[in-house]
Amino acid sequence: MNIVAVYARVSTVEQAETGYSLATQLDACRKRAAMLGAKKIEEFVDDGYSGEFIDRPALTQLRKMLANNNLSAVIVYDPDRLARNLAHQLIITDEIEQAGAQLLFVSVSFEQSPEGKLFYSIRGAVSAYEKEKIKERSMRGKRGKAAQGKIIADAKPFGYTYNKEISNYEINESEAQIVQQMYTWLTEEKIGTATIARRLNEIGVPSPRLKKPWIVSAVYRLLTNPIYRGTHVAMRYRYQKVSLNKRIRTLRPESEWIDIPVPAIVDTEVWQAAQSQLKANKSLAKRNLKREQLLSGLVYCAQCGRKMTITYAGKATDPKSYYVCMSQRSNSYIYTEKERCRARRIPCELLDQTVYEHLYQLSKNPRLIKQYLSNRPHPANTKNFITAIERLQDNEVRLVKQREMVLRWYRQQMIAEDEAERQLKEISDRINDVGRNLAKIREEMEIFSPNLSQKEIITAVTKHFALGDHSYEAKRAAVHQVLKKVIAERTDTTKAKASRPEIEVELKFT
Numbered sequence: 001m002n003i004v005a006v007y008a009r010v011s012t013v014e015q016a017e018t019g020y021s022l023a024t025q026l027d028a029c030r031k032r033a034a035m036l037g038a039k040k041i042e043e044f045v046d047d048g049y050s051g052e053f054i055d056r057p058a059l060t061q062l063r064k065m066l067a068n069n070n071l072s073a074v075i076v077y078d079p080d081r082l083a084r085n086l087a088h089q090l091i092i093t094d095e096i097e098q099a100g101a102q103l104l105f106v107s108v109s110f111e112q113s114p115e116g117k118l119f120y121s122i123r124g125a126v127s128a129y130e131k132e133k134i135k136e137r138s139m140r141g142k143r144g145k146a147a148q149g150k151i152i153a154d155a156k157p158f159g160y161t162y163n164k165e166i167s168n169y170e171i172n173e174s175e176a177q178i179v180q181q182m183y184t185w186l187t188e189e190k191i192g193t194a195t196i197a198r199r200l201n202e203i204g205v206p207s208p209r210l211k212k213p214w215i216v217s218a219v220y221r222l223l224t225n226p227i228y229r230g231t232h233v234a235m236r237y238r239y240q241k242v243s244l245n246k247r248i249r250t251l252r253p254e255s256e257w258i259d260i261p262v263p264a265i266v267d268t269e270v271w272q273a274a275q276s277q278l279k280a281n282k283s284l285a286k287r288n289l290k291r292e293q294l295l296s297g298l299v300y301c302a303q304c305g306r307k308m309t310i311t312y313a314g315k316a317t318d319p320k321s322y323y324v325c326m327s328q329r330s331n332s333y334i335y336t337e338k339e340r341c342r343a344r345r346i347p348c349e350l351l352d353q354t355v356y357e358h359l360y361q362l363s364k365n366p367r368l369i370k371q372y373l374s375n376r377p378h379p380a381n382t383k384n385f386i387t388a389i390e391r392l393q394d395n396e397v398r399l400v401k402q403r404e405m406v407l408r409w410y411r412q413q414m415i416a417e418d419e420a421e422r423q424l425k426e427i428s429d430r431i432n433d434v435g436r437n438l439a440k441i442r443e444e445m446e447i448f449s450p451n452l453s454q455k456e457i458i459t460a461v462t463k464h465f466a467l468g469d470h471s472y473e474a475k476r477a478a479v480h481q482v483l484k485k486v487i488a489e490r491t492d493t494t495k496a497k498a499s500r501p502e503i504e505v506e507l508k509f510t
């Protein structure tokens, strides 16, 4: 129910004057209330009371009613009617706002007047000060709690259960065993985080993210978290709400961190060894990257069309490299289990050799290249692609506008937060769809519009082999010059380790 309160006051002196009569005040306030669409108007009138004192019968009644939280607005002719001094004005204003009601003044000139400007700026400053004070107080509370060795907020670390009574963590035995296992794998078998994640998923160990597989970053975070050696670091991050449903996390300076002792799950020495091993793995991975694979960046999965990236398996000291469909990377959590394709990974060495060998055969027989290239769809017209791209771009613009509109509606309180969030999510899903389609079309367009002519490709291939430079750099340059895509698939189904994998390859020239 929309109940609006109206407050009017005249002092004994003012009673004699005409300008400030109760009738004038009440009349103006009632009109304002009607404009607001008030269903019921409660009138509070202090006739013959000075604004010097806050203790006035009608005002006291109004303040009592405010406490019941059922007023939507309080209308007063001007702040002077409410109280004669600023401090009282601010107190009453605060009470009204605390009660969830709106304070409205009829006199339009008030806001522009020097008194009005002072009133609003002081009110703003006071409320900002209040907010800061509350924040500071809660911060101080948190720090105090942490300084006493108590956990401020349960971050639900894997391996622990929060005990409310002691405000600290207790070891969760079954999860702690998994944590210990992970540290052992890293420090004794010296395997990498990706392998650890895969192992955990293969064994079917439940991850901290319920029902979702382990991802590399989660494994890495767990193996670097000092909590497992018995120190929880509190006040490490600062969280800020930046928009409707986005919060950003920033690292606080180390001097602000507070160490809280918790029960350790691994020995300090093991934890230290794990940190050194992670560092060693990192530099090994870097070395591996340098020994890049011939076709990296060119290989696509024949089953689902996604790019294949390089992955390492085996011991960290002797990793074997594979091309693996992107949808299966253990860290590609963007793909759900359903979206992951079943294509088998292909040993890099095998595919690199096969493709290079094939190019060699072609170089000896340019007619074969011609045959190959005649299958290449002619770039008849790229017009269709351009139209499609333009249509998608228009779509994107429309969606972005729609998003702005929803945000505006939300800010103007025309829609509720959950409704706004639902709509924003839907829009962002659609924007993502458009983005994906755009990328797909752009990529197709590239294939249909070759960079090199038949003749140029033949020349490049034959020239490379004629020069006889089979250094890695020369090979890589040649391959990347003439090939745009290598679409590959492992076709044998044998699982035995010694059996030689069979692959099928389709080349797309630039």
Ligand SMILES: [Zn+2]
Binding pocket: 301, 302, 303, 304, 305, 306, 325, 326, 327, 341, 342, 343
């Ligand atoms: Zn695939």
